[in-house]
Amino acid sequence: MSSFLVGTSPQIRAEPDVDKRVRGSIVRRAAPLTLTIAGTVLCAAGLPTVHPTAEGSTGLISVLGPWYLAGLMLLAAAFVLGLTIGDQPRWLAGVQTILMIVLVGGLGPIVESAPRNAVTYTHLGFAQYIRSTGTLPPPIDARSAWPGMFAALAFVETISGPTSPFAMARWAPLVLDLLWLPGVMVIASSIVADRRALWSSVWVFFIADWTEQTYLSPQALSFFFFLTLTGILLAGFGPDGSARWRARWPKLDSVSSDWKPPTPWSSGLSQPVRMSLLAMVVSFGAAMTVSHQLTPFLTVLVLAGLVVMGRIRTVELPWVIGLLAVGWLSFEAASFWSGHLSLLFGSVGNVGGNVSTAVAGRFQGDSGHQLILICRFGMVIVVVGAAVIGYLRLWSSGRAQRWVPVIAGLPVLTLVVQNYGGEGSIRVYLFALPFLAPLVASAVFPGPAPGSRRQASYSSAGAVDGFVHLPAGPTSRLSERLSARRLLLVGTACVLAGAVTIGGVAATYGGDSYEQVSSSELAAVQWFYEHVPAGATVFTACVNLPWRYEALASYRYKGLPDGHYADLRSDIGPMLSAGAVTYVILSHNQEVCGVDYQGLHPGWLEVLETNLLASRHVTEVYSAGDARVFRVTRARTSPDPTTHGLPSDRSGG
Amino acid sequence: MDPELTVPDKGFDVETSPGSPQRLVPPDRKLVILLVLLIDVSAVTASLAGTGGAMRMVLGLAFALSVPGWALVGLLRLSWPAAEVGLTTASSLALVMATAQVMLWAHAWNPILGQLLLGLAAAPVLVWQLTAPGRVGVHGMPKGQP
Numbered sequence: 001m002s003s004f005l006v007g008t009s010p011q012i013r014a015e016p017d018v019d020k021r022v023r024g025s026i027v028r029r030a031a032p033l034t035l036t037i038a039g040t041v042l043c044a045a046g047l048p049t050v051h052p053t054a055e056g057s058t059g060l061i062s063v064l065g066p067w068y069l070a071g072l073m074l075l076a077a078a079f080v081l082g083l084t085i086g087d088q089p090r091w092l093a094g095v096q097t098i099l100m101i102v103l104v105g106g107l108g109p110i111v112e113s114a115p116r117n118a119v120t121y122t123h124l125g126f127a128q129y130i131r132s133t134g135t136l137p138p139p140i141d142a143r144s145a146w147p148g149m150f151a152a153l154a155f156v157e158t159i160s161g162p163t164s165p166f167a168m169a170r171w172a173p174l175v176l177d178l179l180w181l182p183g184v185m186v187i188a189s190s191i192v193a194d195r196r197a198l199w200s201s202v203w204v205f206f207i208a209d210w211t212e213q214t215y216l217s218p219q220a221l222s223f224f225f226f227l228t229l230t231g232i233l234l235a236g237f238g239p240d241g242s243a244r245w246r247a248r249w250p251k252l253d254s255v256s257s258d259w260k261p262p263t264p265w266s267s268g269l270s271q272p273v274r275m276s277l278l279a280m281v282v283s284f285g286a287a288m289t290v291s292h293q294l295t296p297f298l299t300v301l302v303l304a305g306l307v308v309m310g311r312i313r314t315v316e317l318p319w320v321i322g323l324l325a326v327g328w329l330s331f332e333a334a335s336f337w338s339g340h341l342s343l344l345f346g347s348v349g350n351v352g353g354n355v356s357t358a359v360a361g362r363f364q365g366d367s368g369h370q371l372i373l374i375c376r377f378g379m380v381i382v383v384v385g386a387a388v389i390g391y392l393r394l395w396s397s398g399r400a401q402r403w404v405p406v407i408a409g410l411p412v413l414t415l416v417v418q419n420y421g422g423e424g425s426i427r428v429y430l431f432a433l434p435f436l437a438p439l440v441a442s443a444v445f446p447g448p449a450p451g452s453r454r455q456a457s458y459s460s461a462g463a464v465d466g467f468v469h470l471p472a473g474p475t476s477r478l479s480e481r482l483s484a485r486r487l488l489l490v491g492t493a494c495v496l497a498g499a500v501t502i503g504g505v506a507a508t509y510g511g512d513s514y515e516q517v518s519s520s521e522l523a524a525v526q527w528f529y530e531h532v533p534a535g536a537t538v539f540t541a542c543v544n545l546p547w548r549y550e551a552l553a554s555y556r557y558k559g560l561p562d563g564h565y566a567d568l569r570s571d572i573g574p575m576l577s578a579g580a581v582t583y584v585i586l587s588h589n590q591e592v593c594g595v596d597y598q599g600l601h602p603g604w605l606e607v608l609e610t611n612l613l614a615s616r617h618v619t620e621v622y623s624a625g626d627a628r629v630f631r632v633t634r635a636r637t638s639p640d641p642t643t644h645g646l647p648s649d650r651s652g653g
Numbered sequence: 654m655d656p657e658l659t660v661p662d663k664g665f666d667v668e669t670s671p672g673s674p675q676r677l678v679p680p681d682r683k684l685v686i687l688l689v690l691l692i693d694v695s696a697v698t699a700s701l702a703g704t705g706g707a708m709r710m711v712l713g714l715a716f717a718l719s720v721p722g723w724a725l726v727g728l729l730r731l732s733w734p735a736a737e738v739g740l741t742t743a744s745s746l747a748l749v750m751a752t753a754q755v756m757l758w759a760h761a762w763n764p765i766l767g768q769l770l771l772g773l774a775a776a777p778v779l780v781w782q783l784t785a786p787g788r789v790g791v792h793g794m795p796k797g798q799p
Contacts, residue, residue, distance in 0.1 A: 134762030
């Protein structure tokens, strides 16, 4: 408010062009808020026109209309304007950020009526099993040995009443994004130099996070614990120079002793508060230990790095969380790994193979899907490149912290041990992003060098610097004239921010064509549960079927084995010889998954279905919309020799 | 603000509290505590009454995300909203997870009872936070931090 009043003070009114400046200041004050409202209204107006069922292989971006996209551009422009030339109230950046999260992270839940991602339904099934039996889930797969998140979900579902768990699963991506937000902010506040960089970090994190991990899953919840735990340790347990190892290894100490961020919060913490925070941090470590296989070990890696770099002083903490994780693996999860040692350690040291599986192995599917993969890969390159620039700018202004790039790079080490089912690279990127995003923001807002002339006015709210390098003090900026060069820079930044935000939407929802779930699929699966007795075997052609959300242990759920698309003629073999009571559920989304994701010929599922029916041992028992259920009436040991005319390879053109 | 209490360095303003601040609970904080207390009572009551619907779902979720955690984090009076929100939700979920896991291990699965116990444990702490003037947990906070 005070800066606004500067324009109307008698002293300034005496200047010749003060009226223009006052008008300019009003425009600059109003523009961010006005654009924010306009962008939100446009997005809201555009959402009803989005029909996910019509989307192509590039995912949701292919059906987002001009209103929604224009609204998103305006919101991004409002954010940039507010940080650069406007004088927005402090709360506006927060509101803009939450709006962005709702409109981008919540886009899927808003436009799709059923929870996205078939794996979500399996996780609901684990929780349903616990809810209905009051016991731990049976050893179906690795997830059974880490049931913490499923137990918590069953608890929450029960206390939330008899409402469909689907409602909770549908909105989980948005809730998880909002849960991640404070952790991302606290971590960023330990790295960046001002509020503009802080909010920009948050935007970069959520726009650049295309990893699709924000669904109802143990890894999403564990990552939330990771963010909170790491943020609190960085903010509250910073270096105090008293660690014994620092005196013992002075050389190492000199490596780690770079610029230290201000720690007014941690310096005010009393000892009982510190102990309480530490106890909470350990409980977060325990929570992720019982929920997810990988996250505790990545957390230990990051914490150990922070200890070695001298950034946190809780030397014991990596050991404590490491012992918890190893203890759980040795006792509670022994049933899993005792029979699957090769799964755990089979790829140790095979760095080339792991990287190849995690990166090159993902480049498959049709041209639209490959375009999305290129977009995602491009975003990684841009983020890493901008982070390097940001670090160099921080370095030149004397604010660089050497631990940041080291910690951002540490998760890559996990690829030495595991490719994590081909998802290793995704996890590496996700765990690096909270540390990369502040560096990216620092490329634009590095902050003034400590002790410089600009530093004196910098601590006042919203200094205009870093972006266009004008030596303006915070109290005069609204009354100053904007140069053409500066306007051009800010305009370019607005357009770029909008484009990057839309790029983020494209990358995040690039797999939506096969990750969305149709109501007819759900109806077919529900029919199966209501009409087929327990003990039956049920097949699907592609594993993106929303099944297993109930009766997790009562049926034998089978997808076709890996590599099954190599020869579709043999695909129906397992289905026909599976057992006495066998069902097959097929749907249009499986066709889409095969084409977009696996690179199969369009129409492959129809051929499969035709040959199933041609075997004369299969009867269609349910059909609704694009989903069908078949019953295998007599078990066979080999596919019908009369089937022919099938595509024999996976080349999708 | 007293200029002597401002430390304009390193990009942050620091509001320091003098030596031993025995201050009343600020109004905005009081509102948060009241809200959490309201969620606590409403969610437990709805569960015990066996009601259904969207409101019950929202209450159940809000309970699991805020009540047990704020009962602990609120005691610390950290004066940094971002850290408090993160700690509250994480502590709440960790406590819910621990309760659920212990019930499974003990073969005593009863989430409604678990919610009742958590709610009963949290309520007096919340009332105490509301009424007792206390020492602020953090003497200074980064003013520039949201």
